[in-house]
Amino acid sequence: MTSPLEQKKIRITGPSVVTANRTWDGAVVYRTADRGWSTALADAAIVGTSDDARALLAEGVADDVGAVGAYIAPVEVKEGGVVKPGNLREHIRSKGLTIDLLPA
Amino acid sequence: MYAYDELDRTLINERVSEFRDQVKRRLSGELTEDEFKILRLQNGVYLQLHAYMFRVAIPYGTLSSKQMRRFAHVARRYDRGYGHFTTRQNIQFNWIKLAELPDALAELADVGIHAMQTSGNNMRNVTSDQWAGVAPGEVEDPRIWSEILRQHTTLHPEFSFLPRKFKIAITASEHDRAAIKIHDIGLRLHKNADGETGFEVLVGGGLGRTPFIAKTIKAFVHGRDILSYVEAILRVYNQYGRRDNIYKARIKILVHELGIEKFAKEVDEEWKLMGDVGLTLDHSAIEEVRSRFSYPAYEKLPHMPDELKQAAADPLFERWRKNSVAPHKVQGYSIVTLSLKPVGGPPGDATADQMDAVADLADKYSFGEIRVGHEQNLALPHVAKRDLPQLWRALDRLGLATPNVNLVTDIIACPGLDYCSLANARSIPIAQELTRRFANHDTADMIGRLHINISGCINACGHHHVGHIGILGVEKNGEEFYQITIGGRADENAQMGVLIGPAVPYAEVADVIEDIVEAYLALRDRPEELFVDTVKRLGVEPFKERVYATR
Ligand code: HEM
Ligand code: SF4
Numbered sequence: 001m002t003s004p005l006e007q008k009k010i011r012i013t014g015p016s017v018v019t020a021n022r023t024w025d026g027a028v029v030y031r032t033a034d035r036g037w038s039t040a041l042a043d044a045a046i047v048g049t050s051d052d053a054r055a056l057l058a059e060g061v062a063d064d065v066g067a068v069g070a071y072i073a074p075v076e077v078k079e080g081g082v083v084k085p086g087n088l089r090e091h092i093r094s095k096g097l098t099i100d101l102l103p104a
Numbered sequence: 105m106y107a108y109d110e111l112d113r114t115l116i117n118e119r120v121s122e123f124r125d126q127v128k129r130r131l132s133g134e135l136t137e138d139e140f141k142i143l144r145l146q147n148g149v150y151l152q153l154h155a156y157m158f159r160v161a162i163p164y165g166t167l168s169s170k171q172m173r174r175f176a177h178v179a180r181r182y183d184r185g186y187g188h189f190t191t192r193q194n195i196q197f198n199w200i201k202l203a204e205l206p207d208a209l210a211e212l213a214d215v216g217i218h219a220m221q222t223s224g225n226n227m228r229n230v231t232s233d234q235w236a237g238v239a240p241g242e243v244e245d246p247r248i249w250s251e252i253l254r255q256h257t258t259l260h261p262e263f264s265f266l267p268r269k270f271k272i273a274i275t276a277s278e279h280d281r282a283a284i285k286i287h288d289i290g291l292r293l294h295k296n297a298d299g300e301t302g303f304e305v306l307v308g309g310g311l312g313r314t315p316f317i318a319k320t321i322k323a324f325v326h327g328r329d330i331l332s333y334v335e336a337i338l339r340v341y342n343q344y345g346r347r348d349n350i351y352k353a354r355i356k357i358l359v360h361e362l363g364i365e366k367f368a369k370e371v372d373e374e375w376k377l378m379g380d381v382g383l384t385l386d387h388s389a390i391e392e393v394r395s396r397f398s399y400p401a402y403e404k405l406p407h408m409p410d411e412l413k414q415a416a417a418d419p420l421f422e423r424w425r426k427n428s429v430a431p432h433k434v435q436g437y438s439i440v441t442l443s444l445k446p447v448g449g450p451p452g453d454a455t456a457d458q459m460d461a462v463a464d465l466a467d468k469y470s471f472g473e474i475r476v477g478h479e480q481n482l483a484l485p486h487v488a489k490r491d492l493p494q495l496w497r498a499l500d501r502l503g504l505a506t507p508n509v510n511l512v513t514d515i516i517a518c519p520g521l522d523y524c525s526l527a528n529a530r531s532i533p534i535a536q537e538l539t540r541r542f543a544n545h546d547t548a549d550m551i552g553r554l555h556i557n558i559s560g561c562i563n564a565c566g567h568h569h570v571g572h573i574g575i576l577g578v579e580k581n582g583e584e585f586y587q588i589t590i591g592g593r594a595d596e597n598a599q600m601g602v603l604i605g606p607a608v609p610y611a612e613v614a615d616v617i618e619d620i621v622e623a624y625l626a627l628r629d630r631p632e633e634l635f636v637d638t639v640k641r642l643g644v645e646p647f648k649e650r651v652y653a654t655r
Contacts, residue, residue, distance in 0.1 A: 024131055025201035026155035065133040069151060087582055089521060093153050097522045099450055099532045 012053045014086070015077050017044040018060040019093070020067035028093045029067050031060045037067050041083050041094050046075065109396070115258075116213045119220060123147050124206035131203060146226075148194075148219030149205060152523050158200040160212060160219045163254055164232035164247040164274075165193040165476040169463035172474050174215045176459035182208045187459070189444060189452045191478045191516060191567060192271070193231045198523055220258060227257040231273045233281045234477030237399065238485045240433045243293045244301060246276040248394050249330065252385065255393075256331050268353035270338075271310075278596070283478055285309050285318045285598035286570060288355045289337060291330070302326040307337060307367065308359030309598075311564035316356040317598050321368035327390065332383035336375035340367070400471035400486050405436025408489075415493035423545065424496055427507040429487075438489055440470075442482040442499060443506040443514065447543045450532045451517045452480030461502050469495050480516055481509065511548040512556060512621065513539040516567055520560030520577060521584070527560035529577025529584035529610070534558055537614045542621075551621060554635045555594070570594035572636045573620060574601045575613065584610040590620065590647055591639035604648045608655070616651050623650040 018031035022039075029037035030044035037060075038044065047053045053072050060070035074086025085091040092098060123143070130140040144150075148159040160175075167175075175195055179187045182204050183197040190196055200208060209219065230250040237245040253272060273282040276293035284290025290306035302324045309318030325333045341355045344362070359367045415421045430439040442462065445451050454462070462482060466474045469491045470484035477483060482504075487495060499505035508514050515538060518524065520531030535558055542548050557571025561578075568574035574589040585607035592601030608616050621635075627646055628638045639647070 021151055021155070023137075024203045026151060026199075028154055064136050065131075068137045088584065089153070089527075092522060096154065098530060099522055099536060 010054050010057065010072060011050050012047070012072060012074070015046050015048055015075050015083075016053050016072050016086075017041070017046055017075050017083075018053075018056045018070055019044075019073045019090070020060060020070035022067050023065060031056055031070070035059065035063075037063075041075070041085065044075070044083065046077065046083065113216065116216065116218045116220075119147070119218065120206065120210045120213045123209060127202060127206050144202075146220070147205075147209065149200075149202070151525065152198065152519075153521075153525050154523070155199045156202050156205070157523070158197045158205060158208065158219065159190070159194050160197070160217060161229040162193045162195060162217075162476050163229060164236060164250040165234045166236075166247065167474040167476060168215075169466040169472040169474065171215045171217055172459050172463040172466065174212060174217065176456040176463070178208050178211060179456040179459065181211075185457075186453050186455045188450075188519065189454065189476055189480050189482070191480060191565065193229055193234075193476050193478065195476075196519075198519075225268050226270065227253075227260075228269055228271045230254050230257075231271070231282055231287075231478065233275050233277055234475040234483055235281060235430070235439055235485065236276065237397070238432050238434075238437075238439055239277050240431050241277065242433070243276045243295060245394075245397060246274040246282075246291075246293055248390070248397060249291065249293065249303075249327070250274050251393050251396070252331065252390070253334065256383075268355075270341075270355070272334075280596040280598075281477065283567070283570070283594040283598070285596075286311055286315075286567065286594060287318060289334065290318045294324075296324050300326060303330055305333065305337075308356040308364070310354050310356040311567060311569050312354070313562050314354075314357060314360075315564070315569045315600055316360060317600070318356075319359070319364045321364065321371060328385045328387075331385060332378060332381060333371075333375060335381070335383055336371050336378060339374050339378075340370045344370075400473075402434045402437060402486070403488070405488055405490065407435050409436070411490040411493055415496075418493075421493060421496055423549070424500075424505050424507040425492060427511070427549075428505070428509045429492060432486070434486075436489055438487050438492060440484045440487045440492070440495065441477075441509045442484065442504045443509055444481050444504070445508055445514050445539065446503050446506050447513065447539045448536050449503075449539070451515050451535050454482070458502055458504060461498075462504070465495060465498055478516075479510075479514065481514070507545055508548055510553050510555070511545075512542045512551050512554045513548055515539065515556045515558060516571070517558040518560050518563075518565035520558070520566075524560060524565075526563060527577065528562075528579040529560050529586065531558040531560040531566060531575075531577060534575060534586070534610070534613050538617055541614050541618055550631070551625065552631070552634055554621070556617070557592075567594060568592075569600045570598060571601060572634075572639075573617060575617075578607055580607065586610070586613050588613075588616060588620075588651075590644055591636060593636055602644045604644050605652050612655070619651050620647050623647050 022029045033045040073090045076084045085094045126143045129135045150157045184199045188196045230253045232246045232250045236247045271287045272289045273284045273287040274291040275282040286309045292304040305322045306318035428441045470486050475483040515535040517531040517535040521527035555572045557568045558575040559566035559568040568576045570592040576587045587607045589601030
C-alpha cells in the first residue's frame with residue numbers, strides 16, 4: 001500500500017472518507033458530517049467527488065488539535081449502506097491487528 | 105552494569121519536564137503538529153497506523169532487572185501489556201497515548217532510561233554485541249567505547265542536526281554479533297602488532313532503498329583517538345552529505361559517490377586539519393568510564409557441575425542447552441539466550457508478565473542483569489552452569505525456552521502493515537506462519553543455522569537484504585506481494601542476498617520458503633554445510649528453478 005501520507009493530487013475514483021489519528025491518544029478517527037471526528041467508520045462522512053473530498057480534507061486538516069495526518073481513504077458502501085474499508089491498510093486501521101498477540 | 109552519574113540523571117529529568125511542557129502545548133493547540141513533530145521525534149515518539157509508538161533506548165543492550173520491571177510496568181499501565189524488542193537494542197511500545205507519554209517517560213527516567221535520539225536525524229543509540237563483557241576471547245568490553253561515544257554525541261549540536269540519522273555499532277569479538285557492516289560507522293576493536301587497543305573503522309554500511317556493506321577506511325585507530333576520528337568522519341559527512349534529497353542523505357551514498365579511497369582521504373585530511381581539539385582521550389578518562397561498568401563477583405565453580413551431568417539425561421533440556429546456552433569467559437558460567445520467537449508468536453514481542461518474570465530470573469540467576477540483542481532475543485549474561493536446569497524449567501513455563509536460537513524460526517521481522525504507516529505489506533503474520541511450518545524442532549535442528557529476515561517495505565527495518573533468506577513486502581495493484589532473496593548475511597562476512605525471481609503473493613510465501621529449504625536439504629553436500637554456504641557454492645539458480653518450475 002503506497003502510504004497515503006504521500007498523497008499529492010486528489011482524485012478519487014469511488015466513495016471515500018477522511019481519516020486521521022486523534023491527537024491526544026493516536027486512535028484512528030474518521031471525519032464526520034457534523035465537523036467532528038469519530039472512531040467508528042460507520043459515522044464517517046462519505047464523499048463521492050474529488051471536489052467534495054478536497055473540501056472534507058481541508059476541513060479535517062484545519063482541525064490540527066483534534067487529529068493529525070488527515071488523508072483521504074477509499075471505502076466500499078455495501079448493501080444497506082454498510083461502510084467497509086476500501087483496502088487492506090484501511091481494514092487494519094479500522095479493525096485492528098491481523099495477528100494474535102500471544103503465541104497461538 | 106553501568107552506573108549513571110549525576111549529570112546523566114539531571115539531563116534525563118530535565119528532558120522529561122521539557123517534553124511534558126511540549127505535550128501540554130501541543131494538546132492545547134499552542135503547537136501545531138508541524139511544530140511538534142520534530143520535538144516528539146527527538147523523544148522517540150512516532151505516529152503509526154493505529155496509535156503513537158514510543159521507542160526507548162537500551163544502550164548497548166544492557167538492562168538491569170529493575171529497568172526491565174519498569175518496562176513491564178509501562179507496558180501494563182500505559183500500553184496494552186506488551187512491548188517489542190527491536191533490531192537496534194531498543195524497545196517499542198505500540199499503543200501509548202500522547203497525553204500520558206510524559207508520565208511514562210518520567211517513570212522510565214526514574215530508572216535511568218530515556219528515549220533521546222531514538223529517532224530523528226541524529227546519532228542514534230550506539231549498539232554493541234549483546235555478549236559484551238562476557239564472551240570468551242573478546243579484546244575488551246566494547247560497551248566502554250559505546251558509552252564514551254554515547255556521552256560525547258548525546259545532545260551534541262554537531263550530531264543533532266545531521267543530514268540524516270546516523271548509526272554506530274561496535275564489536276570486540278571475532279564473530280560479529282552487532283552487524284557492524286550494515287551501520288553508518290562500524291567499529292571493530294582489536295589489538296595492533298604492538299599490543300595496543302584500537303579500532304578498525306568501517307563506514308557507509310546501511311540497508312533501506314540503496315543497500316551497502318560498510319568498507320574499511322582505516323585499519324587501526326588508537327582508542328584514545330576514536331572520538332576525534334569519528335568527529336572527522338562526521339565533519340566530512342556534515343559538509344558534503346546530501347541534505348537536499350532524503351533518499352541520498354545517508355553517509356553510505358556519500359561514500360559510494362566519492363569512492364572509499366577519496367572518502368578516506370577526505371577524512372584523514374580533516375582529521376589532520378582538526379589537530380588537537382580536546383578530543384584525545386587520556387587514560388584516566390577511559391578508566392573513569394571503565395570503572396562505571398561493574399562485573400559480578402563470580403564464584404569459583406566447576407566446569408561441569410553435577411546438576412548439569414544429571415540434567416543431560418533429559419533430551420529436552422539437552423536440546424535447549426545445545427541451542428541456547430553459550431560459553432562464558434568465566435569457568436562455570438554460561439550466557440543464556442531467551443528466545444522471543446515462540447512458535448506462532450510475533451518475533452521480538454514480550455508481555456509485561458514475561459518481562460517481570462525475566463527480571464526475577466535475572467535477579468535469581470544472572471546477578472540482576474539482562475541483555476538485548478539485534479536478533480530480537482534477550483539473554484541472561486552470567487548464569488552459573490549448575491543453575492541451568494532450574495532456569496530452563498522456569499523459562500519453559502514462561503514460553504521463553506523455545507530451542508530455536510539461530511534456526512529457521514528465529515525470524516527477525518519488522519512490524520510491517522499491522523502497525524507501520526510506511527508499510528507495503530504485513531511482516532508478522534508471514535513470520536508466524538513460517539514458525540508454524542517449521543514448528544518441529546527436530547526438523548529445524550536438522551536444517552541448521554538459517555536466518556530469515558522480513559521487512560514490510562524497502563526501509564528494511566527487518567534487515568531483509570542480509571537475511572540468509574530475505575523477504576520484502578511490496579505492493580502490486582493493492583495486493584501484498586513479497587520479493588525473496590537468498591544468500592545474504594549480516595556477520596563479519598556480510599553481503600546482500602540475491603533476488604530469486606518475481607514477487608510472490610501473500611498466500612504463497614510460506615510454501616516458497618519451504619521449497620527453498622527443501623531444495624537446500626537436497627543440495628547440501630553434507631549436513632554441516634550451512635544454507636548460506638550451499639547458496640554460495642551453487643548460486644541462486646537451482647533454488648530459483650525449484651521455486652518457479654511449478655509456479
Ligand atoms: C513506526 C515504526 C517504524 C518506522 C516509521 C520506521 C521507519 C524507518 C525508516 C524510514 C527507515 C529508513 C531510514 C533510511 O534509510 O534513512 C528505517 C530504517 C531502519 N529501521 Fe525502522 N521504522 C520503524 C520501526 C522499526 C522497528 C520496529 C525496527 C526494529 C525491529 C526498526 C529498525 C530499523 C533499522 C535497523 C533500520 C536501518 C536499516 C538501514 O540500515 O538503513 N524500525 N526505519
Ligand atoms: S521496514 Fe517498512 S514496514 Fe517495516 S517497520 Fe520499517 S518502515 Fe515500517
